[in-house]
Amino acid sequence: MSIASDLIRGHTDTIILARLMDSDNYGYEINKSIQERTGGTYELKEATLYTAFRRLEQSGCISSYWGDEQTGARRRYYKITESGRDKYESLIGEWKIAKEMIDKLIKTEGTQ
Amino acid sequence: MSIASDLIRGHTDTIILARLMDSDNYGYEINKSIQERTGGTYELKEATLYTAFRRLEQSGCISSYWGDEQTGARRRYYKITESGRDKYESLIGEWKIAKEMIDKLIKTEGTQ
């Protein structure tokens, strides 16, 4: 397994929502853009990715529609909803808190 | 559930190992020290804590022994092993990488 797969767990939704903040996009491309951002270090597994899409759609954070490609494989595009944008902002906030908390917790120096 | 329980997932082992780097300690006290460090914001649930102890002991990161208290409830003390110290250092390294990676992945700005 790669370096940090378990550490990323719980951030999948945030990562996907972030990719949809600027513009609609489809699964395969979203995944590639994630790989590019980490220089190939990290990639969402397809099963994880599509599971997350279902979860996010069910909870109203994203909606989906089929693209009208004349050629090539069909693409399902995802669009972030207003509620999804709110969710993203709140997840970002949680991450900031969690980051500080973890840093506090994994250091060896005594309290204070 | 509290703010960031799912985001901490995967760091439990690191958090526990960190608490044992300086000195041996027992479960209940370890958990209290974790609560104190976050000002009560976060606490490991007991089931999670003891599951983690089993896991860490099985993988050779910690060893355990019963304290010789003359009074009060019995205490099982945990001691970090050499291999546990190595593991801790490597987990810290992974955290640094993961932290940067997540920061890259959850931002909305374009690549580069």
Add this chain to the structure above:
DNA sequence: ACACAATACCTCGCCTGTCAAGGTATATTT
């Protein structure tokens, strides 16, 4: 012409970690 890789989607079932809910036993406080 034919095989293979790449694009693009999807599901099933296992594994692992978390945790609610329950339990035990001792010591102290009310």
Add this chain to the structure above:
DNA sequence: AAATATACCTTGACAGGCGAGGTATTGTGT
């Protein structure tokens, strides 16, 4: 006598990640 705090533990359910499998279309290499 009852409640609280200390201190340990297990069981079973649940959720997320992902390996392994699948479908269909288009482009590339020989």
